[in-house]
Amino acid sequence: MADVTDQTFESEVMKSATPVLVDFWAVWCGPCQVQGPIVEEVAAAVGEKAKVVKLNVDENPVHAQKFGVMSIPTLMIFKGGTVVKQFIGVTSKDVLVSELTKLIS
């Protein structure tokens, strides 16, 4: 699964043609270690129809701050450059896949 950074966020997320799920995470965050494999499963389930990426908040503080992330894991779904859905705390594969599926045209 791809990592996005403060440098690539604009092109990879904001300008993406497909919906993007961004997992805001950090190495020291226990629940994020649980969320990681779930997000991998989501990526496998949605295939090419949506993008699934993660952003390390330690290394990329600009975008974590810009989107008001104050708790991790936070998961945001972007479509057309705007946040359309946000989840705080560990979120199940079923919920994420169903929300992404709704946005896939």
Add this chain to the structure above:
Amino acid sequence: MMYDVVIIGSGPAGYTAALYTSRAFLKTLILSGLVPGGQLTTTTEVDNFPGFPKGILGSQLVMDMKTQTERFGTEIRNSVVSSVSKSPDGTFILTTDGGEVRTKTVIIATGASAMYLGLPSEEKLRGKGVSACATCDGFFFRGKVVVVIGGGDTAMEEATFLTKFSPKVTIIHRRDEFRASAIMLDRAKKDPRIAFLTNKIVEEIVGETEVTGIRLKDAKTGEVIEYPTQGVFLAIGHKPNTEFLKGFVDLDPKGYVVVTRAASPLSPQTETAVPGVFAAGDCVDPRYRQAIVAAGQGCMAAMDAEKYIETHGTENHA
């Protein structure tokens, strides 16, 4: 498909139970629930679980437990159980978000969750300055002043942890006596970055899109003040995750699962009011609440379930 054992919950109680039942060649399924890995995933270093002389990260410990159960064939699903019922043939049906599951025995190991105050303002600002997990969210409060609500060990631990990021942490407690152990309280009191406000009851968390303050009422004088803060960390205790079991097994007034604790030490100690349903870990234990205790109880529940299947096995022909 009929499982021998379905374990609801994926903390140390659940994984230890699974380790025992799958090593005993019982067909075992874990339904991990809303927080896979449970409360250990929200702690930092665990130094009181024997076998790790240098300590181990809580999340690593529970991930290792998971891997160990999988080695013996435990199946794990990230499902949430909404109800459990007993069918006429004595087996059990669990309704989950991933469909129905049938099993000969059930082990309840659902653990406990951090309690919230129950204020609408708190709900609105959750993840926007309101948190029940300093180790998860403390990082976002670098250079910001924060408060910790509570008077127990968790409150002291969270406050001490938050001083890594925050220049000023205030512990707000509704009484002037603390439940916290002497050593934890002393450590917090000696820390110049930690202040205490006692006899203060939280009335409201203030802020529109982010927390800006907290409204407090003095328990003695009734005086109301607004205390500026950018973060509110709750450490007011835990409640067992047993809501969905109401009416199925016996729960005590606080929601803990009641187990038989039979008088004879030779009888099962983890069976609930419903034969074939066992319980272990923080969902039965308001007193010790330790990973190692949960693991021990998980082992007991597994052995009780195993014995139950041995004696009732011929009755279940599904």
